[in-house]
Amino acid sequence: MIYDLPQANTSLSSLMEKNIYNRTIALSALFQCAEGVRQLAHTGKVDSELYRTALYSLCTENNDEILDIFEGLNHLNKGFRVLTFQLGGEGLSPSGDKKNLEVTRYCINLLHLQKKLQANPSLFQKIIDGITDVQRQLNHFKLEDTTITDRLADIYSQTVSTIGPKIIVNGNQDYLAVKSNAAKIRTLLLAGIRATLLWQQAGGNRWKLLLERKKMQNQAHEFIKKNRSI
Numbered sequence: 001m002i003y004d005l006p007q008a009n010t011s012l013s014s015l016m017e018k019n020i021y022n023r024t025i026a027l028s029a030l031f032q033c034a035e036g037v038r039q040l041a042h043t044g045k046v047d048s049e050l051y052r053t054a055l056y057s058l059c060t061e062n063n064d065e066i067l068d069i070f071e072g073l074n075h076l077n078k079g080f081r082v083l084t085f086q087l088g089g090e091g092l093s094p095s096g097d098k099k100n101l102e103v104t105r106y107c108i109n110l111l112h113l114q115k116k117l118q119a120n121p122s123l124f125q126k127i128i129d130g131i132t133d134v135q136r137q138l139n140h141f142k143l144e145d146t147t148i149t150d151r152l153a154d155i156y157s158q159t160v161s162t163i164g165p166k167i168i169v170n171g172n173q174d175y176l177a178v179k180s181n182a183a184k185i186r187t188l189l190l191a192g193i194r195a196t197l198l199w200q201q202a203g204g205n206r207w208k209l210l211l212e213r214k215k216m217q218n219q220a221h222e223f224i225k226k227n228r229s230i
Helices: 020-043 048-059 064-069 073-086 101-118 119-139 146-158 178-203 206-211 211-230
Strands: none
Touching: 020 048, 020 064, 020 073, 020 178, 020 211, 048 064, 048 119, 048 146, 064 073, 064 178, 064 211, 073 101, 073 119, 073 211, 101 119, 101 178, 101 211, 119 146, 146 178, 206 211
């Protein structure tokens, strides 16, 4: 199973080492999902590889190692880049762009919701049951099929969205009002919850986020270099 119930001692959580390597991957995946939400809200489109990686992370049962959840290092390249920028102390990127506070806010909100979710085992189980149903649907539908996205979005609405406070997505209302965009945003937020669980399982917490920012930036830079050589 791709998720772990609170206090469970099986699956990836019991095998994952609590180190910078794994925490950087998990946090980058979270930033990547938040960036996808931003893209949809402001442009009505999302990078196809970014979105497919989010779908895969929710639906795969191949989870012997953390990178298996994302089909390898190269599928998180956008997340590594967003992490290095968002965790930096500078107010501007090298190109002069301002830091995107929306992306950071989505990440903080998801980390908060994940804690509340883990304190509610019955709701957590509802997510697991829903994901299991989606995995069965993949016997009949492709991963990128709208049926899969709609079901994942429905799982988010029936579980995470009921906890509160709801995440307010800012953007162009013309794009946000499109049903397919709204479904993709909810799916990305559910994938973000998945990433926050990995972050916790890898030993991530508020203090690690504050004290290891530079180390995670450096690790993300190393990942980006490896992706260039692939």
